[in-house]
Amino acid sequence: MNKNKFLVGFVIVSSVLITSFVFYFYQVFFTENILVEKGDEVIIIEEDMSFKDLQDKVYDRGIVNDMLSFSFVAKILSYQDNMKPGLYLLEKDMTNLQAIRLLRSGNQIPTQITFNNVRLKSELAAKITDNVGADSTEFLALLENDSLINRYGFTSDNIMTMFIPNTYEVYYTTSAKGIFDRMYLEYEKFWNEERKAKAKALGLTPKEVSILASIVQAESIKSDEKPRIAGVYLNRLERNMALQADPSLVFAIGDFTMKRVLNVHKEVDSPYNLYKHRGLPPGPINLPEINSIDAVLNAEDHKYLYFCAKPDFSGYHAFATNLREHNKNAARYQNELNKSRIYK
Numbered sequence: 506m507n508k509n510k511f512l513v514g515f516v517i518v519s520s521v522l523i524t525s526f527v528f529y530f531y532q533v534f535f536t537e538n539i540l541v542e543k544g545d546e547v548i549i550i551e552e553d554m555s556f557k558d559l560q561d562k563v564y565d566r567g568i569v570n571d572m573l574s575f576s577f578v579a580k581i582l583s584y585q586d587n588m589k590p591g592l593y594l595l596e597k598d599m600t601n602l603q604a605i606r607l608l609r610s611g612n613q614i615p616t617q618i619t620f621n622n623v624r625l626k627s628e629l630a631a632k633i634t635d636n637v638g639a640d641s642t643e644f645l646a647l648l649e650n651d652s653l654i655n656r657y658g659f660t661s662d663n664i665m666t667m668f669i670p671n672t673y674e675v676y677y678t679t680s681a682k683g684i685f686d687r688m689y690l691e692y693e694k695f696w697n698e699e700r701k702a703k704a705k706a707l708g709l710t711p712k713e714v715s716i717l718a719s720i721v722q723a724e725s726i727k728s729d730e731k732p733r734i735a736g737v738y739l740n741r742l743e744r745n746m747a748l749q750a751d752p753s754l755v756f757a758i759g760d761f762t763m764k765r766v767l768n769v770h771k772e773v774d775s776p777y778n779l780y781k782h783r784g785l786p787p788g789p790i791n792l793p794e795i796n797s798i799d800a801v802l803n804a805e806d807h808k809y810l811y812f813c814a815k816p817d818f819s820g821y822h823a824f825a826t827n828l829r830e831h832n833k834n835a836a837r838y839q840n841e842l843n844k845s846r847i848y849k
Contacts, residue, residue, distance in 0.1 A: 538570050539599035546595045549677065550608065552638060556585040568595060575601050584609050590638065592616050592677035615674040618684070623792040624761065629668060633688075639681040647685050657689055659712070662788035666715035667692045670792050695795075703802040707739060714801050719789035722797035723752030727820050731800035734822065737809045739801075746810070748779040756790035765842060816841040 540546055546568050550559065560576065563569045578601040579585060591613030595604055620632040630645035647653060654664045668688050675687060696711045704714045721735045741748055751766045757777035758770060771780040776787050809824040811831035816838045823838075825831035 536600060537598040538575060538601045539595050539604050540568055540597040543567065543597065545597055547614070548593050548595055549638075550588060550590045550593065552590045552678075554588065554590070556588065559588070575604070578602060578605050582606070582609060589613075590678050613676055613678070616677050617672050618675055619670075619672045620668065621670040621792065621794065623665075623668075623670070624756070624790065626665065629665065629792065633668075633684060634681065637675060637677050637679055637684070639679065639684060644681040644684065647681055653685075660787075663712050663716065665789050665792060666712045668792055669695045669798075670794050700798075700802060707802070707804070708742075709801075713785055715793055715798060716785050716789045718793035718797040718801045719791045720748070720750045720752055720786075721800055722793045723755075723790055724750070725820065725822065728796050728800070730821060731797055732803055733805045733807065733809070733824065734812060735801045735804035736807050737812055737824065739804050740808070740810055742784070744810075745783060747781075747783050748785070750779045753777045753779045753786050753790050756786075814838050 546566065548562065548566075548568065556576075556579065560572065563575070564572055569575045582605050584605050587609050589609070589611035591611060592615075593608055593612075594614045595607070599607075616636045618633055618636055620629055623629045623632060626648045627645060630641040630648060634641045634644050648664055649661065651661055654661065657664075657667065659667055669691055671691070673687065673691065675684060679687070701711065704711050707714070709717070717735065717738055720738065721731050724734050725731055738748055738750070754766055754770055754773070754777065755761060755763050757773055757775035763770075771778065774781075776782055777790065779786060807824075808826050811825040811828065811834075812822040813831065813835045815821050815823050818841070823834040825834055
């Protein structure tokens with residue numbers, strides 16, 4: 506009788522323990538534990554991050570509700586030894602099993618790289634690597650690697666024309682070289698047969714179009730005026746006239762705070778001084794936006810050879826077909842600069 510009672514007690518206790526264990530196992534693996542009170546969260550796993558670093562990150566941001574169970578599942582699935590860098594989306598009410606499996610799989614979400622308002626290679630390197638793990642100094646080294654850029658058909662002077670300002674999706678783990686290669690593919694895609702044909706009709710290569718577009722972009726913030734400005738420069742090129750582009754001269758001097766170009770500035774010895782040198786400069790003075798490039802490709806057909814800013818500071822320009830008319834327009838603008846005490 507006592508033996509039967511013992512067996513019954515043993516069975517009851519064992520059943521309770523097994524039930525408790527199964528319930529705990531279920532809780533640990535299959536109960537929602539991620540972002541219980543928040544929405545979806547994006548988390549970055551860096552290349553050299555340890556599991557302890559990850560624990561600290563999700564704890565500090567309040568992403569995991571129960572850290573003990575999260576760490577237990579990670580241990581069971583050997584995640585500590587299989588961490589993969591990248592950008593991951595942890596969705597609200599994910600279970601530990603779902604979260605660890607996602608992180609362990611390396612199934613990351615893309616991120617976006619955007620670059621515009623760029624003049625210098627160092628600025629491009631900083632902006633293009635801003636949302637990825639690649640190092641800006643490594644990317645800058647690629648931009649200055651002559652043997653590399655020559656293989657792509659560019660030179661140190663014109664390599665910046667390969668980068669078409671836009672927003673692109675890449676993975677966080679994309680290397681500096683990977684981004685470089687991707688931008689070349691985007692360049693090839695951008696310069697389709699239609700754009701190449703338009704460039705050829707102007708007597709320019711795609712690189713030369715981008716160089717001219719960079720000057721047009723620096724001359725005006727008014728998109729509707731850019732094709733007319735492009736037409737002026739194309740007329741000058743056709744007549745072998747010096748372009749006399751102030752923005753290119755400013756680029757040569759390197760002082761981008763200048764508001765007024767003086768005669769002394771025009772003496773600087775630089776291939777970007779288009780008062781001294783005829784034709785286009787050896788490279789772009791900024792990264793021209795797509796609308797600036799297309800403004801050159803679709804330039805206005807007119808007889809203007811000169812233009813200067815309007816004295817109302819509207820951002821628009823006064824155009825002229827002859828030097829006498831242009832000098833009058835320039836005098837009006839210079840008078841307004843003097844009245845506004847803008848001397849340099």
